[in-house]
Structures are given as C-alpha cells and as structure tokens.
Amino acid sequence: MWRDLLPIGRHEATGGYRRFAWTAADTDCRAWFRAQAESRGLAYELDRNGNQWAWWGDPAGADAVVTGSHLDSVPEGGAFDGPLGVVSSFAAVDELLARGARPNRPLAVVNFGDEEGARFGVACVGSRLTAGRLTAEGAHALRDADGVSLAQAMERAGHDPAAIGPDHERLARIGAFVELHVEQGRALDRTGHPIGVASAIWPHGRWRFDFRGEANHAGTTRLEDRRDPMLTYANTVLAARKKARLAGALATFGKVSVEPNGVNAIASLVRGWLDSRAADEETLASVVAEIERTAVERGQRDGVEVTVTRESFTPVVEFAHGLRDELAALLGGVPVLPTGAGHDAGILSDAVPTAMLFVRNPTGVSHSPAEAATEDDCLAGVTALADVLEGLACR
Ligand code: GLV
Ligand code: MN
Ligand code: MN
Numbered sequence: 001m002w003r004d005l006l007p008i009g010r011h012e013a014t015g016g017y018r019r020f021a022w023t024a025a026d027t028d029c030r031a032w033f034r035a036q037a038e039s040r041g042l043a044y045e046l047d048r049n050g051n052q053w054a055w056w057g058d059p060a061g062a063d064a065v066v067t068g069s070h071l072d073s074v075p076e077g078g079a080f081d082g083p084l085g086v087v088s089s090f091a092a093v094d095e096l097l098a099r100g101a102r103p104n105r106p107l108a109v110v111n112f113g114d115e116e117g118a119r120f121g122v123a124c125v126g127s128r129l130t131a132g133r134l135t136a137e138g139a140h141a142l143r144d145a146d147g148v149s150l151a152q153a154m155e156r157a158g159h160d161p162a163a164i165g166p167d168h169e170r171l172a173r174i175g176a177f178v179e180l181h182v183e184q185g186r187a188l189d190r191t192g193h194p195i196g197v198a199s200a201i202w203p204h205g206r207w208r209f210d211f212r213g214e215a216n217h218a219g220t221t222r223l224e225d226r227r228d229p230m231l232t233y234a235n236t237v238l239a240a241r242k243k244a245r246l247a248g249a250l251a252t253f254g255k256v257s258v259e260p261n262g263v264n265a266i267a268s269l270v271r272g273w274l275d276s277r278a279a280d281e282e283t284l285a286s287v288v289a290e291i292e293r294t295a296v297e298r299g300q301r302d303g304v305e306v307t308v309t310r311e312s313f314t315p316v317v318e319f320a321h322g323l324r325d326e327l328a329a330l331l332g333g334v335p336v337l338p339t340g341a342g343h344d345a346g347i348l349s350d351a352v353p354t355a356m357l358f359v360r361n362p363t364g365v366s367h368s369p370a371e372a373a374t375e376d377d378c379l380a381g382v383t384a385l386a387d388v389l390e391g392l393a394c395r
Contacts, residue, residue: 016076021114070115078371132166186364227303
C-alpha cells in the first residue's frame with residue numbers, strides 16, 4: 001500500500017507532500033482508496049460531502065464500527081499524518097481476515113475529505129459538513145488562494161457539490177469511530193511505548209489578520225510619511241509569541257501574503273494567519289484577544305487598519321471515557337495522552353463515541369517531511385487497531 005501511495009503529490013527535491021483537497025494529487029489518493037476497497041471486496045461509497053467509505057458488511061446497517069483518517073496534506077507535509085491511519089485501517093482489515101475474525105456489526109474504513117484545510121482555510125471540511133459543524137452556505141463561501149470556490153473545485157474533480165451538508169442519518173448508524181494517527185510530538189517516545197490512546201484535543205482555531213496600509217515608493221517615501229503594514233504585522237508576530245508563552249498556550253503565524261509583494265514598494269496589505277491553541281477555551285480566547293488588542297494598538301501608531309476574522313474554531317474535545325477506557329483495557333495499559341493537533345475524530349466526538357490511537361513518532365516532528373515512524377511501530381499500530389476492531393466488532 002505504501003509503495004503505491006508514496007509518490008502521489010510528493011515533491012521530488014524536498015520529499016514533502018502537497019495533497020490539497022480536490023486537486024490532481026487528491027484525486028490520485030482517492031483512486032488509491034477506491035482500489036484498496038475494491039481489491040478486498042469491500043463495498044465502496046462516496047458520500048455527498050466527499051468522504052470515501054469502504055464497507056465490510058451492510059453499509060446501511062446500524063451500530064457500525066468505523067476506522068480511518070485522511071489522505072490530504074498540509075503544504076510540504078510528511079508521509080504519515082493522515083495516510084498512516086488509512087493504510088493501517090486496511091491492514092487491520094487484512095489482519096482480522098487472517099485471524100479468522102468476522103465482524104458481527106458493519107465495519108468501515110473511511111477517508112475524510114479535506115482534513116488539513118490547506119487549500120480553503122477551514123480544517124476537517126468533510127467531517128464538519130457531515131456533523132453539521134460547517135453549514136453548506138459556509139462551505140459554498142470558501143475560496144482558495146486563486147479565488148476558486150470549494151464548489152468549483154469539487155465540480156472540477158468530478159464531485160457534485162449540490163448536496164453537501166449535514167448527514168446526521170449516517171452518523172446515527174455509527175456506534176464507534178476509532179482514528180489511528182502518527183503522534184505529532186514526542187510524548188510517546190518519552191514513555192518508551194509504541195502505541196498510546198488519546199485523552200483529549202486542545203481547543204484551537206485560525207484567525208486571519210488583515211493589516212491595511214498604503215503602497216508607496218521604497219526609495220522616495222520618508223519613514224514618517226509611511227503607512228507600512230509590514231511593521232504592524234512584524235510586531236504582531238512577536239506579540240503573539242510572547243502572549244502565548246506567558247499563558248502556557250501556542251500561537252503561530254505560519255502563513256502570510258503580501259500585496260503588491262514588490263521589493264521596492266511599501267506593502268499596501270499584509271495578511272497573516274494565526275493558528276492558536278491552548279489547554280482550555282478561556283485561555284485561548286484571552287490569548288487571541290490580547291494579540292488582537294496589541295495589533296490594533298500598534299496599527300494606530302503605524303497608520304494601519306487591522307481587521308481580524310475567525311476562519312475556524314474547534315472547541316476542546318474530551319474523548320468519550322467509556323470507549324477510551326475500553327481501548328486502553330483492550331491494549332493492556334498503554335499511555336493515555338492529550339494532543340494539540342486537530343482531527344476528524346474530534347469533530348465527530350459530539351455525535352459519535354470516538355477514540356484515537358497514536359503511533360510513536362521518533363522525531364516528534366509533524367507537518368514537515370521530517371515526520372517519522374518506524375516499520376515496527378507501524379506494525380504495532382496495525383496489531384493494536386486490529387485488536388481494538390476485533391474487540392469492538394467481532395465479539
Ligand atoms: C491538523 O493537523 C491540525 O491540527 O492543524
Ligand atoms: Mn495534520
Ligand atoms: Mn492528521
């Protein structure tokens with residue numbers, strides 16, 4: 001499975017992945033998923049929100065056990081964030097077959113569409129739409145950096161966007177969702193265990209900061225006559241770091257765009273995207289409010305207008321204790337740990353009993369080509385997932 005998947009969307013020079021939603025690379029990943037389903041005789045289904053399903057048993061049956069993750073990536077992503085969960089799910093199905101285990105409830109592997117939100121700015125679009133946490137109107141308003149709407153992108157990739165929206169009936173048929181994911185930190189590495197179970201996901205969100213000034217000549221405009229949004233932006237980046245540090249939170253400006261983006265022109269507009277996360281929602285709200293206040297104050301000194309738009313938000317997720325404890329028991333005393341990373345499992349957790357398994361990442365690095373997992377640990381992940389699926393669906 002890895003051999004077929006690894007070249008898709010891979011940048012030759014860096015080894016990083018660009019598998020943005022509804023692009024050619026995404027289409028190739030989707031074709032791979034469908035081929036995996038069909039080669040195992042699983043019933044393939046594409047839902048109205050662009051999520052792919054591979055069913056062992058009746059797709060319309062009740063109390064299904066679902067496992068899976070996503071295949072899209074961030075810009076210059078690693079190989080494992082997302083795909084490890086999907087590959088491991090198919091491998092766990094193979095393992096159940098090899099064990100002679102047969103599910104007595106429907107069992108499905110899922111690939112949720114557009115988890116990273118790298119193209120349209122909102123993360124977990126496929127699961128958010130399904131759970132009604134992103135409205136169809138909200139989704140239709142999304143545009144990529146070239147102005148292409150989500151609906152246009154879907155259409156160009158051959159998916160009809162007309163029916164996107166909540167799919168509560170589908171979620172009501174799921175009795176448990178388990179997502180296996182590479183760990184995005186080194187907590188497991190420090191414990192010496194290859195596998196862990198998730199306790200919680202920190203609340204997190206994305207805010208777009210627009211800094212509007214005035215374009216002018218870099219060689220002829222006196223410093224005191226400038227309205228330079230780059231200054232306000234730079235100060236805001238430093239302030240974000242400080243506010244986050246003081247609050248024990250995280251704040252990152254990882255994406256920026258500049259107009260007109262000329263070496264010898266003062267910028268007219270700087271757009272910076274803030275990703276911020278904290279252990280609780282109150283801390284997160286106060287860190288973001290502080291960053292915004294600092295930006296606006298500094299903007300007044302620079303003659304720069306600052307507007308802040310929240311583009312997405314995910315509240316704190318505390319995974320269902322029943323399922324989480326069942327998993328920990330099935331796996332025999334593995335570590336239970338929280339994460340700062342967002343996941344489809346978090347989006348679904350209000351509607352469906354949901355749990356996550358983490359596989360050790362020796363570099364701790366993620367959203368980068370340096371993301372890693374050893375073959376032994378990946379195989380331990382498959383065994384753990386098969387144990388969990390057997391325990392949930394085959395007894
Ligand atoms: C998804 O990986 C996120 O946490 O941004
Ligand atoms: Mn990710
Ligand atoms: Mn992921």
